[in-house]
Amino acid sequence: MSAGKDVRGDRSAAGPPQPFFHSRWVPAPAHVRDLGPDVGLPAGFRAAGVACGIKPSGNPDLGLLVCDSPNPVSAARFADTGTPAAPVLLSRERCTLSALRVVLANSGCANAATGRRGLEDATKTQGAAAIAVGAQPEEVLVGSTGGISDYLPVENMLRGILDARGSLRREGDADFQYAIQTTDAFEKRANLEVELTSGVVRLSAQCKGAGMISPRFATMLCFAQTDAALAPETAELLLGVCLKRSFDRCTVDGQLSTNDTAVLMCSGESGVALAPESEDELRFGDAFDALMRQLAILMVADGEGARRIGRVVVRGGHQPTVEIAARAVANSPLVKTALHGGDPNWGRVVQAVGGALGGGGLNRAPLAMDISLENTQVCSASVAVPYDEAALTRAIGRPEVEYEIVLPGEGAETEVFFSDLSHEYVTINADYTT
Amino acid sequence: MSAGKDVRGDRSAAGPPQPFFHSRWVPAPAHVRDLGPDVGLPAGFRAAGVACGIKPSGNPDLGLLVCDSPNPVSAARFADTGTPAAPVLLSRERCTLSALRVVLANSGCANAATGRRGLEDATKTQGAAAIAVGAQPEEVLVGSTGGISDYLPVENMLRGILDARGSLRREGDADFQYAIQTTDAFEKRANLEVELTSGVVRLSAQCKGAGMISPRFATMLCFAQTDAALAPETAELLLGVCLKRSFDRCTVDGQLSTNDTAVLMCSGESGVALAPESEDELRFGDAFDALMRQLAILMVADGEGARRIGRVVVRGGHQPTVEIAARAVANSPLVKTALHGGDPNWGRVVQAVGGALGGGGLNRAPLAMDISLENTQVCSASVAVPYDEAALTRAIGRPEVEYEIVLPGEGAETEVFFSDLSHEYVTINADYTT
Incomplete structure (x- = not known):
């Protein structure tokens, strides 16, 4: 009667990364x-x-x-x-x-x-x-x-x-x-x-x-x-x-x-x-x-199967909206697989935000959002803008990747850190038997 | 300036499955x-x-x-x-x-x-x-x-x-x-x-x-x-x-x-x-x-990388609650990888429903839910009950797998059909370059 358990093996006992403060998103205080x-x-x-x-x-x-x-x-x-x-x-x-x-x-x-x-x-x-x-x-x-x-x-x-x-x-x-x-x-x-x-x-x-x-x-x-x-x-x-x-x-x-x-x-x-x-x-x-x-x-960074970390920052005029948008991007399997593949596929960011915030029917204009990846703007008011594709692809292949989304309005802001979605996540969570 | 696109290759032009009505969840009307x-x-x-x-x-x-x-x-x-x-x-x-x-x-x-x-x-x-x-x-x-x-x-x-x-x-x-x-x-x-x-x-x-x-x-x-x-x-x-x-x-x-x-x-x-x-x-x-x-x-069934279909049925006293619970299970990467692996891992169903419906702090009792997989009850009031593990594992390895969740109350019911999460999903969505 022990089925249904989550028998995950130990992965390793490697020591902590050195130095401890190594993410660009966490500057160590001087003191x-x-x-x-x-x-x-x-x-x-x-x-x-x-x-x-x-x-x-x-x-x-x-x-x-x-x-x-x-x-x-x-x-x-x-x-x-x-x-x-x-x-x-x-x-x-x-x-x-x-x-x-x-x-x-x-x-x-x-x-x-x-x-x-x-x-x-x-x-x-x-x-x-x-x-x-x-x-x-x-x-x-x-x-x-x-x-x-x-x-x-x-x-x-x-x-x-x-x-x-x-x-x-x-x-x-x-x-x-x-x-x-x-x-x-x-x-x-x-x-x-x-x-x-x-x-x-x-x-x-x-x-x-x-x-x-x-x-x-x-x-x-x-x-x-x-x-x-x-x-x-x-x-x-x-x-x-x-x-x-x-x-x-x-x-x-x-x-x-x-x-x-x-x-x-x-x-x-x-x-x-x-x-x-x-x-x-x-x-x-x-x-x-x-x-x-x-x-x-x-x-x-140690997320099951992860090899890259994304940080999505969403700014706009309404706190619940920026929160929903940020979590939709961070939990989107399409965004996460693109991050895994080192692919600057910002269309999936548009899709994730649009899907999460919903339509509202005929009387509502489409969402106008600006998107930047690694400080390169790729989309203005939900429309593609020209950018240096080779440079962006290089930037997106690094271990930490930043997504910035600007929705209409001002005053609200949030961030979510997320891992990519990899083959190893599937292996860890599917390929064992109880 | 064509980066960001979703260049997915064609997979195949195979004909439709025959006969058309083949799912046990869709009986063909006699007429x-x-x-x-x-x-x-x-x-x-x-x-x-x-x-x-x-x-x-x-x-x-x-x-x-x-x-x-x-x-x-x-x-x-x-x-x-x-x-x-x-x-x-x-x-x-x-x-x-x-x-x-x-x-x-x-x-x-x-x-x-x-x-x-x-x-x-x-x-x-x-x-x-x-x-x-x-x-x-x-x-x-x-x-x-x-x-x-x-x-x-x-x-x-x-x-x-x-x-x-x-x-x-x-x-x-x-x-x-x-x-x-x-x-x-x-x-x-x-x-x-x-x-x-x-x-x-x-x-x-x-x-x-x-x-x-x-x-x-x-x-x-x-x-x-x-x-x-x-x-x-x-x-x-x-x-x-x-x-x-x-x-x-x-x-x-x-x-x-x-x-x-x-x-x-x-x-x-x-x-x-x-x-x-x-x-x-x-x-x-x-x-x-x-x-x-x-x-x-x-x-x-043709979901990217899918090899199995799950159907989650949730019953209870409150329509928005059964809806949230059903979608939480159907979209849970942990449930989907377990479905992929043919693993009767119902603990992940408990976790997905509990996470989606939230806590409410000290004054609220834990959620009491009954769970059955393929008509075998595995959990009563959120506590494991004995079952035939070998029989359930066999049942769970078939192409269509049914999950039933009963929450407190009566009168509300919903269903969601979902695919498993596989290596091929990751391959299709990560392992190409634009």
Whole structure:
């Protein structure tokens, strides 16, 4: 009775791309320094990743992350889906989300579409993690990723929790990252140093996600830690705002997951406090924003089968309209296959926007839109304009491709990052059997 | 300055599948007989298809269809897109859609995103066709399909129109069909005989479409002819209702075209008239409904790269909700790749519906849905139930696969037909260069 699961193999455990800030769309703030993958977590955090037999491959599949601070502060967000997985339901309804101390995350099983038993299983593992590290159950956020409809192997997880407890260490973030990956081709992880006016703080994050990625915030697992001291309201505000500018602006396949979870945890162990509405809050916010945006772009770059990233920027007079247009382009299989083929096929952009915004019958004039690819205008008021085809084809073959669409009116603007659609996406998602 | 076009090669000119009514989802009415591909058009119609050099391949690319009746009756529908192509704009705004006499259709160039010049070009070809066959310009519907942003080669078309005029004949429907195809792998065409209480009439149709196919009515070119005599209101009603139950219920890639056009033309030459609200109107309506539904399913079966058709039926208490859920499943790349791989991966159905219908936050309970694949229930109230995995996997490997989703409540129901997502879709849409 295990059919229907999403048994995706592990793809690789390659290290994170270096340097961390490498997208032209995310300039690193001057007061932020990339410390590289090996410096370990901010003060007050320890992590571990172990294999406990959830994945048939025997690869690591259970991650544990603990904040040792006496007064941890946190904030969390979850997928806005009608079919949330058990760990999402349990975490959002039973946890003290502003004071989380522990993250227990597993790959290889999403614990989704598992009903009452799924909730009981998640509760058991939450309780075991709490006992293992000396926390309260409501301080333990649980996150799962993997195949939908399988039950958690609870006994394996209980053994894995004890095993992971014995391995917790400041430098455990790489192991933790590896243990939460599924079809990820490389790590999405960073360790930053942020210079504030009142001192220097650390900021780290580990993130997984490659398929079932759609623009409606979290859309993955993302765990961020800092040793700065933040008020709960500040953590809440920062996480909310920065998710809207990062993971909320991404799509691989337009498919919202059942399990998405994003958490910011603050130990305060640096002794540097962020006063609300201070310059340091802004500086820290800039750093967190750049971190989340670069992680989100990494997730798109690691979209299943992806070899190119597109960014579509839409400007116009009406926010809902630019939003619909941007997502229509970013999720169009015709635009995505053209991006894959390195083809400046802007007719498909016209078609996608026209189809999404609809007609309105005889009394409405056709949509007049300007389109530029890589700063070369190809279309004015929905009509072709001359351009240097060879130069554009060269530009469109690079790893990051920008599409700009201008609709009538002014004042509204949005962006969506998206991956191309390739043979490998089909292979990953079709060519295996359960 | 020709980049951006959608230069898709011809795929094939294979004949239509036989017998015409072969889908289990379209039972042929007892009073309808399939006459096969070679009997020619209903009385009062002639057609031709010629090559005039629009397609680089030299394949046929211009079709002409004429109704010789003194009092033709017709109805037409067009894509509800914000970016209609020039032929759509011209036809819907300048034609007498209830009394069309001529169809001029070309493949190899969509005449879309071509602005004022595109309208002028379409008008020139419309006028030439009118002169060539002795009709008024407003009696000539023009339809184009092919690459977006290219201008029509008007001189070629004028030569092609004269050439086609010389070839017009009752048996010209196969040539006409061939001339309007693009990436179609086989003909979508039928010649039916319909037994009414007051006599026997003929009903034929030719249709093209394989990509840029989405549920919002027409989504292709479809031309239907009958020698029955219909009142304009009857033709209008029948076309509207039957499109809603056929092409409106289809998706290949969720992409609405700029050029979709569907036309029903009635010569009245059989001498059999359909009285409004008569039994014969019902009988003819049943036949037209079956014709349109089977053509729509053929179009999905010929979806770019498709090897399987899915039908998702959603029942529940709220029409907009079942509609959103059905389209979310039919357009989900994860569901479509699972269908391609013959994988009974119903977790992706849960995810697609949950993602589309959204969460609503803490106060809303998770969506409870029942899911059956090929009449085997796999999930009750969003929780897995036991089933015979081997039997289901066998069932799911057949050419037509049915998904049934039951949401809370009663009274609303919808269906969408969809193709799988394959490597070949990516090849067709990515692996060529302009």
